[in-house]
Amino acid sequence: MIEKDFWYKNAVMYTLDVETFQDSNNDGIGDFRGLISRMDYLATLGINCIWLLPFYPSPNRDNGYDIMDYYSVDSRLGNLGDFASFIQAARERGIRVIIDLVINHTSNQHPWFLEARKDKNSPYRDYYTWSKEKPENPEYEPAFKGEDNSIWEYDEVAKEYFLHRFYNHQPDLNLANPAVRKEIHQIMGFWLALGVSGFRVDAAHILVENDDPKDQGEFHDLIEDMREFITTHSRDAILLAEASGPPEVVGKFFKGKERMHMMFNFLLNQHTFLALATEEAEPVREGIAILPEKDFSSAWLNFLRHHDELNLEDLKPDQQKVVFEKYAPNKDMLIFGRGIRRRLAPMLNGDQRRLELAYSLLFSSPGTPVIQYGAEIGMGDDISLPGRNSVRTAMQWSPERNGGFSEASPSKLPRPSISQSDYSYKRLNVIQQQCQPGSLLNWMERLIRLRRQCPEIGNGELEVLKVKHKAVLVCAYRLNFELVVVHNLGGEACEVTLPLLKEDHESLIEIFSDSAYPAPKESEVELNPYGYRWFRIRKKEVHEEAQQKKKQQK
Numbered sequence: 001m002i003e004k005d006f007w008y009k010n011a012v013m014y015t016l017d018v019e020t021f022q023d024s025n026n027d028g029i030g031d032f033r034g035l036i037s038r039m040d041y042l043a044t045l046g047i048n049c050i051w052l053l054p055f056y057p058s059p060n061r062d063n064g065y066d067i068m069d070y071y072s073v074d075s076r077l078g079n080l081g082d083f084a085s086f087i088q089a090a091r092e093r094g095i096r097v098i099i100d101l102v103i104n105h106t107s108n109q110h111p112w113f114l115e116a117r118k119d120k121n122s123p124y125r126d127y128y129t130w131s132k133e134k135p136e137n138p139e140y141e142p143a144f145k146g147e148d149n150s151i152w153e154y155d156e157v158a159k160e161y162f163l164h165r166f167y168n169h170q171p172d173l174n175l176a177n178p179a180v181r182k183e184i185h186q187i188m189g190f191w192l193a194l195g196v197s198g199f200r201v202d203a204a205h206i207l208v209e210n211d212d213p214k215d216q217g218e219f220h221d222l223i224e225d226m227r228e229f230i231t232t233h234s235r236d237a238i239l240l241a242e243a244s245g246p247p248e249v250v251g252k253f254f255k256g257k258e259r260m261h262m263m264f265n266f267l268l269n270q271h272t273f274l275a276l277a278t279e280e281a282e283p284v285r286e287g288i289a290i291l292p293e294k295d296f297s298s299a300w301l302n303f304l305r306h307h308d309e310l311n312l313e314d315l316k317p318d319q320q321k322v323v324f325e326k327y328a329p330n331k332d333m334l335i336f337g338r339g340i341r342r343r344l345a346p347m348l349n350g351d352q353r354r355l356e357l358a359y360s361l362l363f364s365s366p367g368t369p370v371i372q373y374g375a376e377i378g379m380g381d382d383i384s385l386p387g388r389n390s391v392r393t394a395m396q397w398s399p400e401r402n403g404g405f406s407e408a409s410p411s412k413l414p415r416p417s418i419s420q421s422d423y424s425y426k427r428l429n430v431i432q433q434q435c436q437p438g439s440l441l442n443w444m445e446r447l448i449r450l451r452r453q454c455p456e457i458g459n460g461e462l463e464v465l466k467v468k469h470k471a472v473l474v475c476a477y478r479l480n481f482e483l484v485v486v487h488n489l490g491g492e493a494c495e496v497t498l499p500l501l502k503e504d505h506e507s508l509i510e511i512f513s514d515s516a517y518p519a520p521k522e523s524e525v526e527l528n529p530y531g532y533r534w535f536r537i538r539k540k541e542v543h544e545e546a547q548q549k550k551k552q553q554k
C-alpha cells in the first residue's frame, strides 16, 4: 500500500491547445465541442490528466497568454457552458483537468489596464508597476531576448513607463497589492468551482520577483497565500509551477506543504537532452543528482517538449553547444538565444527506436510525465512559421483535408497544417497509426498503461545504480514492489551486469522492452542499440510461497 495516494504523483498528463486540437463547426478554429468529441480518444490513449493551454478571451498575441478576461472562454473556442460540458466529459472518463493561471501579467487590452493607464487615481493604477522615468540598468533582461529589448515600456496615455517582463503588450501585475491578491483568489475560486483539478502557475519564477517590486528576487508570501487558498477550497486540487532556474532557485518553490505541489522539471529536461545528444548516461545521473530536496507530497513534472522552446539556459555553454549542434543544425531552429523551436520527432530524425528510448526515459524519470498533443504519433514541426508557432500546428487525425482537424479552407486555420515532408498529415496521422500494430501510437498506449501501473516511479525511492558501460542508465525504484529500468543511450548493443540482486531476490521479470530478449541470466542483461528494458524484481519469499502452495495443491 502507498501511504497516501497523491493522484498527481501517478498521473499521465497530456497538454493541448483547444485552438489546434479539433474544430467542430468548420470555421478553422479548434473549439471545446471539438475537444469533447475527442475525449474517447484521450481516454483510450490512457492519459488521466489534461493540462489545457489558455482559452480565455485574448487578443491572442502570445498564444492566449495575454488575457483580457479571467472569467470567460474566448468566443472563438466556445463559451462557459461548453467548458462545463468538457469538464463533465473529462470527469466521466476519469480524466482531470488543469488550467493555466496566468497572473504575472495581463494583456494591455484587459479592462484593468485600460482603466489604470487613463486615470492616475483609479484603484486599478496600482494593479501595475509604473515609473515616471525609464529605470536605468534594469535588474532583469526581457524574457524574450531579440523580440523586446527592455522590460520598461512608455505608455502614451499614462505618460509613464510600465513594467513588463514578457512582451510589451503584457504589463506585469503588481502582486504586492492586496487588491490584486484578492483578484487572484477570486479567479482560482471561480475555476475550482467549475471543477478543475488545479493550476499551472505560469512564469512562477518571475512572478515571485514581482511579489514585491521594491525587494525583487526574494520570496515573499504570494505562493504560500495561493497554497493556503487552494487547500482551503479544494480537497485535492494542485498548484504546478512553471519555474526554471538553477537548483537553489527552483528549490525554493517546494517547502513542505506550504508552497507548490508540483514543478516542471526543467533541470532534468535539459540534462536528458544532453544525454540523448552525447549518447551517454552521465548527464541524466547528474540531472537527477542536482534536483533540490522535496517533501514526500511534492512531485516533479517531467517532459521532453511542450508548446514553448526547448530552453537550455541551465546547461553550461559547452554542453549547450553539443545539444544545439546535434538538434538545431540550422540557425532558424534556434530562438531567444537559448532554445530550440522544434518538436522531438524531427530532432531525432523520426527514428522510432530513439523516440521510444526518449519516451521510455521520460516515463521512468522520477515524477510524473507529460506529453504534448501529437507527441504520441511523432508529429513534426514547421520551421517556416514564426517563433514558437513552429511546434503549435494542428493535431493530425487523418489523411483528410487539414489532417481531419477542420473541414474549413486551409487559409482559415490559425496556422497551416503540416502537408509536406515525412511529417505531412497525409502520411502521419492517428488513423494510419491505429491501423499499424508497430506504430508509435500503439507503442505509446502501452507505455502509458505501463506507467500507470508503476506507482513506485512517482512515489518510491530512486537509486541510480552504477554500471560500467558509459551509455547505460540503470534506475531502481523501491516501494512495495521493486522496479528496475535499464536504458542504453548508445547506438551499440551491449551487455551489463546489474549491481542489484540481493540475496533475498530471486529473479527479474521483464515487463516492457524494445524487443524480445533472452531472459536475463542472473543479473546479466543484454541491450540492443538504443534499447530499454523494464523489470520487476521477484522476491524469493513470494516465489517460495507460490511453490509451496503448488505443492500443497498437488
Ligand code: NOJ
Pocket (backbone or CB within 6 Å): 062, 063, 065, 066, 102, 166, 202, 203, 242, 307, 308
Ligand atoms: C510561459 C508560457 O509557457 C509562454 O508560452 C508564454 O509566452 C509566457 N509564459 C508568457 O506568458
Ligand code: CA
Pocket (backbone or CB within 6 Å): 023, 024, 025, 026, 027, 028, 029, 030, 031, 076
Ligand atoms: Ca471552430
